[in-house]
Amino acid sequence: MKLDSKIPEGLIEKKWSNHRFQMKLVNPANKRKYSVIVVGTGLAGASAAATLAELGYRVISMCYHESPRRAHSIAAQGGINAPKNYANDGDSIWRLFYDTVKGGDYRAREANVYRLAEVSNNIIDQCVAQGVPFARDYAGYLDNRSFGGAQVSRTFYARGQTGQQLLLGAYSALCRQIDAGTVKFYPRREMLDVVVLDNQARGVIVRNLVTGEVESYVADAVVLATGGYANAFYLSTNAKASNCTAIWRAYKRGAFFGNPCFTQIHPTCIPQGGEYQSKLTLMSESLRNDGRIWVPKMKGDTRRPDEIPESERDYYLERLYPSFGNLVPRDVASRRAKEICDKGFGVGTTGLAVYLDFSDAIRRNSKEWIEEKYGNLFDMYHEITSVDPYKTPMRIYPAVHYTMGGLWVDYNLMSTIPGLYVIGEANFSDHGANRLGASALMQGLADGYFILPYTIGDYLATSKFKPVNTDHSAFLEVHRNISEHVKNLMSVNGKRTAEEFHRSLGKIMWDMVGMGRNKTGLKKAIGMISDLRDEFWKDLKVAGTENDLNNELEKAGRVADFLELGELIARDALHREESCGGHFREEYQTSEGEALRNDGKFAYVAAWEYAGYNKSPKLNKEPLKFEYVKLTQRSYK
Amino acid sequence: MNFTLKIWRQKNKNDKGRFASYEIRDVSPDASFLEMLDILNEGLAKKGEEPVAFDHDCREGICGSCGIVIDGRAHGPGRGIATCELRMRSFRDGATIVAEPWRAKPFPVIKDLVVDRTSFDRIMYAGGYISTKTGGVPDGNAIPIPKPVAEEAMDAAACIGCGACVAACPNSSAMLFVGAKVSQLALLPQGQVERKERALRMVEQMDAEGFGNCSNTFACEAECPKEISVAHIARLNREFIRAKVT
Numbered sequence: 001m002k003l004d005s006k007i008p009e010g011l012i013e014k015k016w017s018n019h020r021f022q023m024k025l026v027n028p029a030n031k032r033k034y035s036v037i038v039v040g041t042g043l044a045g046a047s048a049a050a051t052l053a054e055l056g057y058r059v060i061s062m063c064y065h066e067s068p069r070r071a072h073s074i075a076a077q078g079g080i081n082a083p084k085n086y087a088n089d090g091d092s093i094w095r096l097f098y099d100t101v102k103g104g105d106y107r108a109r110e111a112n113v114y115r116l117a118e119v120s121n122n123i124i125d126q127c128v129a130q131g132v133p134f135a136r137d138y139a140g141y142l143d144n145r146s147f148g149g150a151q152v153s154r155t156f157y158a159r160g161q162t163g164q165q166l167l168l169g170a171y172s173a174l175c176r177q178i179d180a181g182t183v184k185f186y187p188r189r190e191m192l193d194v195v196v197l198d199n200q201a202r203g204v205i206v207r208n209l210v211t212g213e214v215e216s217y218v219a220d221a222v223v224l225a226t227g228g229y230a231n232a233f234y235l236s237t238n239a240k241a242s243n244c245t246a247i248w249r250a251y252k253r254g255a256f257f258g259n260p261c262f263t264q265i266h267p268t269c270i271p272q273g274g275e276y277q278s279k280l281t282l283m284s285e286s287l288r289n290d291g292r293i294w295v296p297k298m299k300g301d302t303r304r305p306d307e308i309p310e311s312e313r314d315y316y317l318e319r320l321y322p323s324f325g326n327l328v329p330r331d332v333a334s335r336r337a338k339e340i341c342d343k344g345f346g347v348g349t350t351g352l353a354v355y356l357d358f359s360d361a362i363r364r365n366s367k368e369w370i371e372e373k374y375g376n377l378f379d380m381y382h383e384i385t386s387v388d389p390y391k392t393p394m395r396i397y398p399a400v401h402y403t404m405g406g407l408w409v410d411y412n413l414m415s416t417i418p419g420l421y422v423i424g425e426a427n428f429s430d431h432g433a434n435r436l437g438a439s440a441l442m443q444g445l446a447d448g449y450f451i452l453p454y455t456i457g458d459y460l461a462t463s464k465f466k467p468v469n470t471d472h473s474a475f476l477e478v479h480r481n482i483s484e485h486v487k488n489l490m491s492v493n494g495k496r497t498a499e500e501f502h503r504s505l506g507k508i509m510w511d512m513v514g515m516g517r518n519k520t521g522l523k524k525a526i527g528m529i530s531d532l533r534d535e536f537w538k539d540l541k542v543a544g545t546e547n548d549l550n551n552e553l554e555k556a557g558r559v560a561d562f563l564e565l566g567e568l569i570a571r572d573a574l575h576r577e578e579s580c581g582g583h584f585r586e587e588y589q590t591s592e593g594e595a596l597r598n599d600g601k602f603a604y605v606a607a608w609e610y611a612g613y614n615k616s617p618k619l620n621k622e623p624l625k626f627e628y629v630k631l632t633q634r635s636y637k
Numbered sequence: 638m639n640f641t642l643k644i645w646r647q648k649n650k651n652d653k654g655r656f657a658s659y660e661i662r663d664v665s666p667d668a669s670f671l672e673m674l675d676i677l678n679e680g681l682a683k684k685g686e687e688p689v690a691f692d693h694d695c696r697e698g699i700c701g702s703c704g705i706v707i708d709g710r711a712h713g714p715g716r717g718i719a720t721c722e723l724r725m726r727s728f729r730d731g732a733t734i735v736a737e738p739w740r741a742k743p744f745p746v747i748k749d750l751v752v753d754r755t756s757f758d759r760i761m762y763a764g765g766y767i768s769t770k771t772g773g774v775p776d777g778n779a780i781p782i783p784k785p786v787a788e789e790a791m792d793a794a795a796c797i798g799c800g801a802c803v804a805a806c807p808n809s810s811a812m813l814f815v816g817a818k819v820s821q822l823a824l825l826p827q828g829q830v831e832r833k834e835r836a837l838r839m840v841e842q843m844d845a846e847g848f849g850n851c852s853n854t855f856a857c858e859a860e861c862p863k864e865i866s867v868a869h870i871a872r873l874n875r876e877f878i879r880a881k882v883t
């Protein structure tokens with residue numbers, strides 16, 4: 001199949017406005033006749049569902065949470081980017097576009113990134129109008145902070161709870177539509193498959209998590225806004241339930257998977273404490289604005305941090321990257337932390353941690369100043385580690401955080417299945433091989449408020465839809481498949497829980513498909529994951545029954561999919577014989593240890609096509625053209 | 638550390654429910670309460686017994702999913718934290734710990750420690766928003782908002798919708814939850830147009846869901862993981878009266 005990215009012709013500044021003009025519109029009176037299912041109520045899903053309903057479409061919204069407001073977006077801390085240039089520091093749409101393409105290490109589509117930068121200013125206006133209480137300065141105007149990978153201050157924030165406030169804003173817009181009867185919302189529903197009929201996505205099959213019933217929903221188009229898959233690594237900063245099932249099942253129905261190996265490891269997380277640990281906690285990157293990262297200059301130094309004099313500390317990011325210092329992009333900061341710990345300079349009992357020190361900032365400003373900016377993060381750190389970060393530097397270590405990869409979509413955000421749209425973290429677009437901080441919230445809301453509502457209209461206006469209901473054979477068949485799948489999980493009746501398999505998978509992924517990847521390790525990982533999958537289907541134990549709320553069963557289904565996706569991640573990483581952004585192949589690095597891209601061979605999106613269970617997937621390529629940002633080696637020196 | 642756990646087990650909303658006892662050993666003091674339950678559950682699952690159902694997701698005190706009454710207190714001992722932020726070091730080694738679901742009529746038990754809080758959502762549908770449409774709004778800086786006002790709105794907006802305030806209240810009142818939202822939007826210039834209608838409708842829905850009245854015991858504020866101030870209840874009362882009389 002030939003991939004058509006549908007990038008509009010013309011100058012980059014004009015592409016989106018021309019495209020909007022050229023798209024077919026649905027007559028306002030006719031919008032009511034079309035229905036759209038939106039799976040997921042995070043920033044992307046809630047904003048899309050609310051906006052589509054405002055336009056007049058009939059919307060079905062669902063999520064596996066109890067309430068839309070509990071989606072994982074709620075946990076985002078640091079902020080959201082927009083080049084408003086309120087700080088008057090030379091920001092512009094062009095600069096945000098440039099920073100994002102460069103930050104993504106030249107593996108994103110220029111046209112998409114430009115559009116993202118272009119609509120991002122509207123997001124801030126929209127959120128303010130909804131009542132999002134962004135931080136303000138003493139004159140009452142919106143305040144900004146800086147984030148990694150940028151030299152301007154363009155990040156809007158609401159204390160350390162930006163994601164919460166933005167999601168509550170989108171949720172309130174959704175509430176308004178539910179109140180108006182234009183959105184029907186179904187909580188505690190897990191989508192387990194898409195139904196494709198006459199080459200169109202026409203519905204979904206879901207499990208009601210309370211009753212265990214398998215249900216079918218029909219519509220004219222389906223939107224997946226189901227978030228990222230970082231939990232393939234078991235330990236990550238994502239919420240416990242975040243999973244890949246929705247996009248993975250869509251992949252198995254014909255949607256291509258773009259750049260699965262592009263995963264982001266966040267540099268500032270609380271290090272793992274013990275085996276029992278269920279997740280890792282992120283300390284927002286905004287902390288790098290005022291915190292300084294260092295390790296002792298002496299290997300295995302066991303002195304307390306306050307006993308180590310200034311001259312015996314290595315502020316290695318400031319040393320290596322004088323112009324960006326502690327604000328280098330995430331991939332660089334993470335890799336350097338791992339490298340310095342691998343060399344034996346790490347601190348803490350495991351040696352897998354570096355210091356993030358605020359004493360200079362406290363001395364320069366005051367404790368109160370820090371408290372106002374980062375109070376809740378400091379409290380959280382204190383709560384978890386029982387160490388007071390106002391007195392003792394934080395100990396941090398990188399952790400899996402975000403997935404740039406996801407289902408492949410064209411410029412209209414449609415996957416390779418007509419009528420199946422993918423938005424937010426679930427798609428692959430915009431961030432290339434590395435996402436800049438505060439850009440995921442921006443992308444989720446851009447997709448949901450300002451892009452998808454236009455592009456989906458064009459599809460609805462130009463397609464023909466056969467009337468169908470859930471009794472159609474296509475629905476009955478997928479319904480049967482899913483019921484069988486659930487029964488299969490229940491009936492293995494072995495000895496190991498889904499959690500144990502998940503942990504084993506996570507270990508393989510972190511050790512061999514994590515921060516440093518190489519050919520031997522990746523090949524080994526592929527074999528090990530495939531073996532683990534076989535064991536899973538022989539030795540899984542799911543307690544309880546399928547007819548009521550059963551967390552074990554939910555987990556088993558998700559782990560089954562991670563066990564397949566994990567292999568695809570490793571295969572993608574193996575095939576990409578270059579280093580770029582978060583994908584670091586140890587064989588391909590400069591003499592200074594920086595990522596070494598191979599633009600001649602790999603300036604493309606790898607779009608994987610499902611070929612059957614235990615069969616090698618087929619690789620399709622979408623070449624990337626860079627007409628506006630010159631391909632150069634990233635430098636943050 | 639070792640503990641005896643007395644946990645509420647209830648198959649579904651029609652089941653009567655009962656306490657069951659479990660022994661758990663060698664728990665790290667740094668483990669969270671939910672991680673301790675994970676360990677318990679893994680043991681139960683391996684024995685083929687049904688694990689204890691409980692809600693959770695972010696495990697960092699922001700999604701509002703978790704919520705267990707521990708030793709009689711919503712979210713357990715400690716101030717300003719959700720259940721998922723509670724660490725085992727807060728308990729005495731060898732202690733017996735009692736864990737129950739939120740108990741309030743508008744929060745029916747679904748299973749074990751999981752309750753249905755969709756009544757909160759329905760209150761939000763009844764006006765917990767500002768009626769803006771996507772697009773066509775003024776520039777974010779068009780209306781300056783004094784910093785103290787923005788800060789106060791943010792204090793109220795920090796509510797995570799967990800329901801601990803209701804669980805802690807002898808009358809199962811939802812005034813803190815509703816007060817926080819009404820307050821946030823009443824403070825901001827953008828929220829003025831629908832101010833009265835919002836207060837009236839949200840309170841009406843709160844009553845329809847069967848939440849009780851506030852009798853000023855302030856147990857809600859004491860157990861609220863975000864330490865939302867009861868001053869917001871006072872503001873809700875003012876907003877409601879103002880809306881009623883004008």
Ligand SMILES: Cc1cc2nc3c(=O)[nH]c(=O)nc-3n(C[C@H](O)[C@H](O)[C@H](O)COP(=O)(O)OP(=O)(O)OC[C@H]3O[C@@H](n4cnc5c(N)ncnc54)[C@H](O)[C@@H]3O)c2cc1C
Binds near residue numbers: 062064441
């Ligand atoms: C700790 C943390 C901090 C972060 N901080 C920032 C930050 O400061 N700035 C920034 O820009 N980004 C940040 N990010 C990244 C950002 O939060 C996410 O990328 C973004 O919120 C994802 O939004 P989403 O709408 O795509 O998906 P999510 O918010 O993950 O929502 C997914 C939705 O899909 C539903 N769902 C999933 N699968 C199914 C299924 N099978 N059936 C039914 N429903 C399903 C879920 O219930 C949920 O409603 C952070 C991420 C983490 C982990």
Ligand code: SF4
Binds near residue numbers: 799814857864865
């Ligand atoms: S007011 Fe506090 S206790 Fe009540 S729902 Fe909000 S965060 Fe929870």
Ligand code: FES
Binds near residue numbers: 697698699722
């Ligand atoms: S699990 Fe999210 S608040 Fe506790």
